[in-house]
Amino acid sequence: MSEKSTTLVKKITKQFGIKAAAQKRIRGGIYRIVTPNGRKFSLKRMTNQPARMRWMDRMLIRVQRKGPLLAWRNPQKPEGRKPHAISRNGEIFVLTPWISGREPSPLSLADMRACGRALAKFHKAGETALKGGISQSQIGQWYSKLHKRQHYLQKMMAKASANRFSVPINRFIQQHGPKILRYANQAEAMLRSSGYDSYRKNPRKYGVLCHGDGGPSNFILNNKGTYLIDFETLHVDLRAYDLYRVIYNSCKDYRWNFSIAKAILDGYREVTKLKKMDYKLMRAWLRFPFTTFLVVSPFKRIPFTKDRLQWALDNEQRISSFLQKLEEYEKRH
Template identity: 35%
Template structure:
């Protein structure tokens, strides 16, 4: 996007840009002549979904959770909600740029603070009378989602087994595919034996809000308290999914050290008590080979060079998960003890 286009978008948000830099594809950091900083984001969602995000997050703020990075219509840059340039379909939003530091997955104190903030976010969402119109609602859909993902993995494993010598990807899948399928079946079995349906019925009545991508990178510390950022994945879903995201990404960084998971569970449980069935839901997601699914879902669109790169990704993911069985045993011990620290 050209500087001129960014200036036009900024003008539509009633700010004047002094400088800008690209953060990542579709995201720009803007600084105004008055020294304020903002994030300009390309939103690849229907307008009705953006309207739902806005209504929901403003209600969450009114219900006691101020730690969100979202527009304030009373502030400069807070109006309008989104902008489209004339003749263009692309939709952009503007949010404040929070100055601070990202949490360190190596710090148990940081992880406890992030988990506590996540719990407060969930509690405020329960009080907020969240609207349903325009929402992405995944309540009750986990079995179908995981079955579809397992079906894709099974397709590629079956193809590899009948492909003769095949390519590097086929060779890797012939050796490791049954392990992936076993993890997937185990996760689905755990989900079927869990109180998932009951929790979904309760969630459907109270409309539980879920961030959807609650890893450490989507928290920013300003002083002692972390704030949540990047709400593109905001949805209605069980809070266990947000816990899974925070635990997986923190633990993966620390070589599947259970201390990271324990810090998250301590921080969350200190604000909002978790029931044992919710720990089983988190465990089901941790068991499922989601990384392998994401890699294989891209394999149909690649050439031979691309498939070699995907095979390297699968090897790397498998190496990163070598300590997962030990982690899961510690998880089981923790759950049997009732989450006592």
């Protein structure tokens, strides 16, 4: 770590009333802090505004009181009394316990069931945490989200038609672009026929607290149970959205092996039932060619290359049979 970063971390941790005897940068804006007596914490820079941070903190503390395991502050402890700290540059940081353990593996069906159970417990506790107040809701934004992403795909297809990229990329998109756009159109049609309109018009009835970007990297398993971590995408939504994100992030790198999704859903159903509508909404999101969208977007972790476009197309094509298996699973349960 640079001297500047070390100094920043020491100043921020001091605001929380702890001393950083050792610190390690995990990735951008996330540090592991070790105190002189060996206690470990996670210091994380948040992109959220103060008002939203106060809402997140209030919701997560309410959820914790209901029993789910979360990597969040304990207001009963000295280091947990301060919700967040602000640097001289106006950056917001939160201090949470460092959860020792391991990330779940999509290759372990037991791990995936544990993630499903943990998510269901979070949703059940989140329903009561809202206490009838709907704030930070994205329930009514599904059409606009899909439309915005679809429009971006169309724009990139038009650029390929005008030969604005390298020759291999132009040719690939010109050949396969129509299929990708068909998938996007199918997703929108599936959403419109799902009954989603009745849900978005009744957010108080159907809304739950959602993690927003669940996946193997946002769960930690240890001998105490399954923890949820990293809550910067926390918002109010339909539970189907969270299930979609966990399934997508767990299956996309494993050739859309349905047994992974089945284990997640089995675990979820051990805690609470799923409705026919939940499955319809999940299928609509899963049908959208999101992997292709990530490749053509300015997303630094996924390069915009012909090989990556082929990888994305393979994903989109596998989802077709995956959705059939999901529908069969729904009928059985």
